[in-house]
Amino acid sequence: MLLNLSDLSEGASKRVEISHKLSMPDNYNLADENIDIEFTGVIARDRKKYELSGTLTAAMDFCCDKCLEPVRKDVTAEVTEVFVPEGEAVQEGGEDFRQVKGSFVDLTESLRQSLVMNMPMQILCRDDCKGLCPYCGKNLNNESCSCKKPLDPRFEALRSLLKSEEV
Numbered sequence: 390m391l392l393n394l395s396d397l398s399e400g401a402s403k404r405v406e407i408s409h410k411l412s413m414p415d416n417y418n419l420a421d422e423n424i425d426i427e428f429t430g431v432i433a434r435d436r437k438k439y440e441l442s443g444t445l446t447a448a449m450d451f452c453c454d455k456c457l458e459p460v461r462k463d464v465t466a467e468v469t470e471v472f473v474p475e476g477e478a479v480q481e482g483g484e485d486f487r488q489v490k491g492s493f494v495d496l497t498e499s500l501r502q503s504l505v506m507n508m509p510m511q512i513l514c515r516d517d518c519k520g521l522c523p524y525c526g527k528n529l530n531n532e533s534c535s536c537k538k539p540l541d542p543r544f545e546a547l548r549s550l551l552k553s554e555e556v
Contacts (some may be wrong), residue, residue: 390500392432394439394472395492402433405443411501424449428500430468438486439472439494445503451512455520456528466507470499 390409397403407428430443445466453460471486472494487499519529524536540548 390496391493392441392496393493394432394434394489397432397434397439399434399436402431405430405432405441407496409500411447411497411504413501413504424504426500426504428468428496437473439489441468441470441472441496441499443468445500447504449508453514453518454512455518456514456530457521458514458528458530460512460514462509462512464504464507464509466503468500468503470496 390407390411392405405428407426409426409428411424411426413422413424424447426445426447428443428445430441432439432441434440445468447464449462449464451460451462452458472489473486475488475490487494514530521527522529522534522536524538525534527534
């Protein structure tokens with residue numbers, strides 16, 4: 390996802406609209422690792438730096454954290470990046486920036502990181518998801534199970550005391 394910086398004169402800005410299929414690593418609980426993203430923003434040139442700001446949106450397919458059913462969630466991220474041509478002297482004023490070789494900047498990693506940082510911490514198919522039965526594995530949202538929770542073996546001695554008092 391390359392963005393051409395050469396046609397941007399000093400003090401100028403231009404609108405950026407990108408539709409792209411972004412590939413994600415497989416360790417993010419995603420049902421599909423290829424995500425259609427939309428980015429709309431503005432890139433502006435100020436002296437020797439380029440500032441990109443905009444909104445990234447993606448409809449992502451996850452698996453519910455409790456019942457493992459597929460879930461589609463919309464993720465939105467505000468993106469702000471500063472790019473500086475390689476070899477340019479930049480004052481370190483606490484501002485994060487990326488150095489760019491040539492007149493093109495690859496936005497893929499910046500957009501991927503923004504998306505990952507804005508993914509929900511917990512993915513649920515619905516707020517009252519009951520999850521899976523830990524003993525038989527049935528989805529408790531769709532059906533109930535008749536599993537009996539086994540007694541913790543550490544309490545067996547107490548159970549024998551209860552039985553002796555009942556006699």
